[in-house]
Amino acid sequence: MDKETIFNQFKEQGLKITKACNxxxxxxxxxxxxxxxVELRAKLSALGIVVNKTTIYRQLTHLKKINLIRExxxxxxxxxxxxxxxxxxxxxxxxxxTNCKKVEEIYVNDDVKQIELxxxxxxxxxxxxxSLEFFGLCKNCK
Amino acid sequence: MDKETIFNQFKEQGLKITKACNxxxxxxxxxxxxxxxVELRAKLSALGIVVNKTTIYRQLTHLKKINLIRExxxxxxxxxxxxxxxxxxxxxxxxxxTNCKKVEEIYVNDDVKQIELxxxxxxxxxxxxxSLEFFGLCKNCK
DNA sequence: ATGCATGCAAAATGTTTGCATTATA
DNA sequence: TATAATGCAAACATTTTGCATGCAT
Numbered sequence: 001m002d003k004e005t006i007f008n009q010f011k012e013q014g015l016k017i018t019k020a021c022n023x024x025x026x027x028x029x030x031x032x033x034x035x036x037x038v039e040l041r042a043k044l045s046a047l048g049i050v051v052n053k054t055t056i057y058r059q060l061t062h063l064k065k066i067n068l069i070r071e072x073x074x075x076x077x078x079x080x081x082x083x084x085x086x087x088x089x090x091x092x093x094x095x096x097x098t099n100c101k102k103v104e105e106i107y108v109n110d111d112v113k114q115i116e117l118x119x120x121x122x123x124x125x126x127x128x129x130x131s132l133e134f135f136g137l138c139k140n141c142k
Numbered sequence: 143m144d145k146e147t148i149f150n151q152f153k154e155q156g157l158k159i160t161k162a163c164n165x166x167x168x169x170x171x172x173x174x175x176x177x178x179x180v181e182l183r184a185k186l187s188a189l190g191i192v193v194n195k196t197t198i199y200r201q202l203t204h205l206k207k208i209n210l211i212r213e214x215x216x217x218x219x220x221x222x223x224x225x226x227x228x229x230x231x232x233x234x235x236x237x238x239x240t241n242c243k244k245v246e247e248i249y250v251n252d253d254v255k256q257i258e259l260x261x262x263x264x265x266x267x268x269x270x271x272x273s274l275e276f277f278g279l280c281k282n283c284k
Numbered sequence: 285a286t287g288c289a290t291g292c293a294a295a296a297t298g299t300t301t302g303c304a305t306t307a308t309a
Numbered sequence: 310t311a312t313a314a315t316g317c318a319a320a321c322a323t324t325t326t327g328c329a330t331g332c333a334t
Contacts, residue, residue, distance in 0.1 A: 016288055016333060037323080052291050057324065059289090073215045075273070077299075077323070095267050104265065108257045112274075115250050119276060123246065125237050127278040131217070132254075134261060136269040158308055158313055179298080194316050199299065201314090219298070219324075
């Protein structure tokens with residue numbers, strides 16, 4: 001999504017593009033792995049932008065509402081967010097080492113889209129997103 | 143897994159088979175959908191077995207350790223558990239309505255096992271489990 | 285000037301821990 | 310009777326809310 005479109009989406013929702021919001025987007029663009037609130041805030045701080053955690057959560061709520069980011073769950077009780085890549089070629093999944101917690105992005109030739117279509121047909125269920133993460137032991141930990 | 147095997151697994155770990163533990167297993171066998179602590183406790187209560195939430199969490203820890211149950215994440219900040227069906231024909235996934243929260247079990251002809259093999263080969267990563275859940279709007283909510 | 289964004293504190297939610305007590309093998 | 314299981318309260322971690330204040334358009 002280009003800057004222009006993003007800007008318009010924000011205006012439509014009556015939202016303002018603030019420093020924190022801008023920086024958050026930049027950070028999410030630069031980092032390929034999903035980040036939790038603590039990490040996002042640390043990275044903002046590193047850029048000299050110190051904000052309260054509440055602000056982070058609220059901005060994430062906005063960005064999620066306009067579908068710019070999506071939530072990724074690694075099953076450790078933290079919400080993580082990454083740029084939404086559902087509809088482009090950068091769509092990917094993750095492998096998470098349950099020992100050292102290292103996360104790697106993977107691009108697999110998946111048929112999940114196909115499965116989503118089947119579900120729509122058979123179950124009359126409109127699928128808007130899916131989770132597909134792999135858990136196990138990385139090279140070093142296994 | 144038959145009762146005998148389960149019993150032995152427990153003994154190996156130095157665990158005792160208590161009323162709560164037995165009832166938990168029965169509940170998980172009867173209910174096809176993943177249940178969170180609150181739900182499990184309610185169902186135990188309905189059976190006349192009133193336990194503290196701490197007990198639930200501790201039993202779940204045990205059951206998870208011997209791989210009898212697995213954690214399923216619906217992204218709402220609660221841990222849910224279901225009997226582990228990874229290695230049998232009852233292996234399944236879920237579709238979750240993000241509006242009314244209804245959950246349905248689905249059996250899809252997935253290639254996830256295939257993807258896991260690829261990951262093992264290419265990434266030298268031993269995959270032990272995966273998550274694959276679908277989110278969207280159910281018949282009534284869409 | 286209006287209304288969204290922010291910071292702060294407090295509340296809410298879900299999970300875990302420490303310790304004294306009870307029950308099981 | 311030794312050891313695990315339990316209950317309870319408190320600690321913990323994460324996320325959300327209420328309200329007063331500041332900032333952008």
